[in-house]
Amino acid sequence: MTALSRPDPVLPELVIDDDDWFRLLSAPGPGHEEALRRLHQLLLRAARHQVTRMQARLGPVGSVRVDDIVHQAADEAMVSLLGKLSTFEGRSRFTTWAYKFGILQASVEVNRHLWRHRDVPLHELTEPSASDPTPEQVSEAAELSTAVRRAIAQALTPHQRTVAIALLVDEVPIDVLAERLGTTRNALYKTLHDARVRLRRELDLRGYDLPMPRREQDR
Numbered sequence: 001m002t003a004l005s006r007p008d009p010v011l012p013e014l015v016i017d018d019d020d021w022f023r024l025l026s027a028p029g030p031g032h033e034e035a036l037r038r039l040h041q042l043l044l045r046a047a048r049h050q051v052t053r054m055q056a057r058l059g060p061v062g063s064v065r066v067d068d069i070v071h072q073a074a075d076e077a078m079v080s081l082l083g084k085l086s087t088f089e090g091r092s093r094f095t096t097w098a099y100k101f102g103i104l105q106a107s108v109e110v111n112r113h114l115w116r117h118r119d120v121p122l123h124e125l126t127e128p129s130a131s132d133p134t135p136e137q138v139s140e141a142a143e144l145s146t147a148v149r150r151a152i153a154q155a156l157t158p159h160q161r162t163v164a165i166a167l168l169v170d171e172v173p174i175d176v177l178a179e180r181l182g183t184t185r186n187a188l189y190k191t192l193h194d195a196r197v198r199l200r201r202e203l204d205l206r207g208y209d210l211p212m213p214r215r216e217q218d219r
Helices: 020-026 032-053 063-083 094-115 136-155 158-169 174-181 185-205
Strands: none
Touching (some): 020 032, 020 094, 063 094, 094 174, 158 174, 158 185, 174 185
């Protein structure tokens, strides 16, 4: 059975004004516990909505496991949101801002479930087969591909290669990779950034003038 069986608590009509959410959630006091309760209900609804949308990817998973994913996502989203409460700028309604945390975390939890019993391929980048066709019209792309492979092999540390290949080539979800390697998302982002800097420097030395990402241009 794959239906989402256990209903979440019905979210009553909110009586908390949008401007009051930050105050009520920031510190203990009158209304603090009620605000936490209603926030968790909101995140449950967001997580369940997203998991339902991704139901086809989950496949034949039981309703109990689905409920676990939903509630795990809501709990993790709650921790994340409260940790970033000070970043709320009021550009949208607080509930809209909060809802996105539930959506994002639900996607993360679904990916974790999908990779739970799969091996993360922490391997070196394989060399292209000599028999692969190299049409003239893509000769430059083939040459660049070879240069990138050599740069990955020669310019990156073993750890940087592992992270870059897993995230960029094998498309392993970053949360899954962080869990398997016993590290954090931020640490992996830093490693990936450093790897990209090294690759760009190495390719520049080899005469490849690659376009710089917009975020780096604006620095």
